[in-house]
Amino acid sequence: MKLRSMLAATTAAGLGLAGAATAQEYRIGITQNNVGVDSYQTTYEKAFIAAAEANDMVETVVLDAGGDVARQIAQMEDLIQQEVDAIIIWPTNGEAVIPAVRKAFQADIPVIVTNSNIAKQGFDFVASFSGPDNITQGARSAEIMCDRFKEMGIEDEAQIVQISGQPGYTTAIERAKGFEDRLPEVCPNVTLMETQPGDWNREKSQQVMEAFLVKYDDIDGVYAGDDNMGVGALNAAKAAGRAGDIVFVGATNFAVGYEAMANGDYWGSIYQSPVDDAEAALQTAIDVLEGKDVPFLNYFDTPKITQENMGDFSKPVF
Template sequence: MFSKIALSVAVASVMAFNVASAETVRIGITQNNVGVDSYQTTYEKAFIEAANADENVEVVVLDAGGDVARQIGQMQDLIQQRVDAIIIWPTNGQAVIPAVRQAKSAGIPVIVTNSKIADAGMEFIAAFSGPDNIRQGAYSAEMMCDALDNKGQIVQVAGQPGYTTAIERAKGFEDRLAEACPEVKILETQPGDWNREKAQRTMENFLTKYDRIDGVYAGDDNMGVGALNAAKAAKRDGIIFIGATNFAVGYEAMERGEYYGSVYQSPVDDARAALQTALDVLDGKDVPKLNYFDTPKITRDTLSQFDKPVF
């Protein structure tokens, strides 16, 4: 039976993992906040399922619940357990650096998943596995330029402050927007904290403050649909909505013609890539320091080319 603290599981054969030694390897994972959104919930389920067929792999599964102090404590606990490798989804890319450095000093390779550690911590990790968030933000900017015909004024609903993914997606978007369509101006940026209800309240404030909003960029579709719901309730038509990770609700909004586009990112691919990267590191393979997986653009016009997200 699965335990949040530890479980012995096998690695799915479809992932074709190759661990050179027949000895059991123990991999610990400390996640950001499984309960905050459906992406992270799906990631956890996929991670456990992906580790489902190799009796030589033992996994210690932990969740920080969005608490930096708790995650640091979990890192220290995994170090004390002498696991063979640690996977961390950072709650804060800067604050976890000392714990990651401690793991490296203990001879335990650390794989960062989904959201990067701050640059100062890169020397202490074995690899990063996840999406290129800068590129995702740039893709969203390009879609915004196309949708607005290179001119207009928009607002941005960003992710959680201090969270590396939020910072990088905002930077990728802002830098590419300024380069590709400088006549599209960002009126204001406020956080939505990856939460649909918070994003809806943020958008309500934007709608009260600004008589004209041509477009909304959200750090993911969960927040994007929250912003969309606020605009619909206020009967503010004609606003373009673009996200940076496609959720099922965003996909459905595209089907209805209410949402312009997003970036297609699978939590299943994300989870499998993290586990594969950890096993490759332990197997002594030459693993890129930045191990990205593909996250293409998805718009109303290309919707049929993509399966509806499961989260």
């Protein structure tokens, strides 16, 4: 990988820069999914910038697509034109970004996908994926829910609903798949009645749950693709006076989920750190540029957390 001049001017207006302005070895661009949508992504960005500023080997171009696929594709094309040494992408849509990722590959710029992978047909154009194993997360959430139902003695009759993430978003697809594949293996008689998207948004998820509560008289459990949505569902159940009858399980333990667990309202989740996520993405990009042997699927661990073991974990900062 040839090194490019660190003195090149930024060609697009409005690009945020992190890192020292002195001579550096690598210039790495990142285009994120939607920083303002939730506290996980906000914390990720802060951690990424902090890690870059602490490393005098890199200069970073930090961009946010704001959830807009077209904007992210344009950001990818701009980073290619700038001839950055590597690009990190948190995809807004796992399929739609593939042509832009292919362009970077053709320009000899390694692409590291962070947090949520692109669709498999784009794997040939990616140097490495850095992030959580979302299939495993979904499977572990199913195990948490099943274990709780067994403790309650309702594993042969429980009925549940699912609130998934943003449609077309790989993380949402994989967490739902992991949950749906694993649940019948561990609790074959539990019935998943319906799945609706909450788009990672607490208010929308509350509305989805309100509709579920009107439609179904008997709901024993709710699985949400992250705790932000799960707490939205919890809020709806509380307002309807039905929260005490429902087991709430999420993925990606947010501070609000941790607090709800401490209050006894929310049963369990999957512990995932946005700081670890951001730092791993930056280090993966550096390792690729240095020619190190980096696994294609570079996962970090995301353990189960419930009311029973939450004392082993620190409250999330997001």
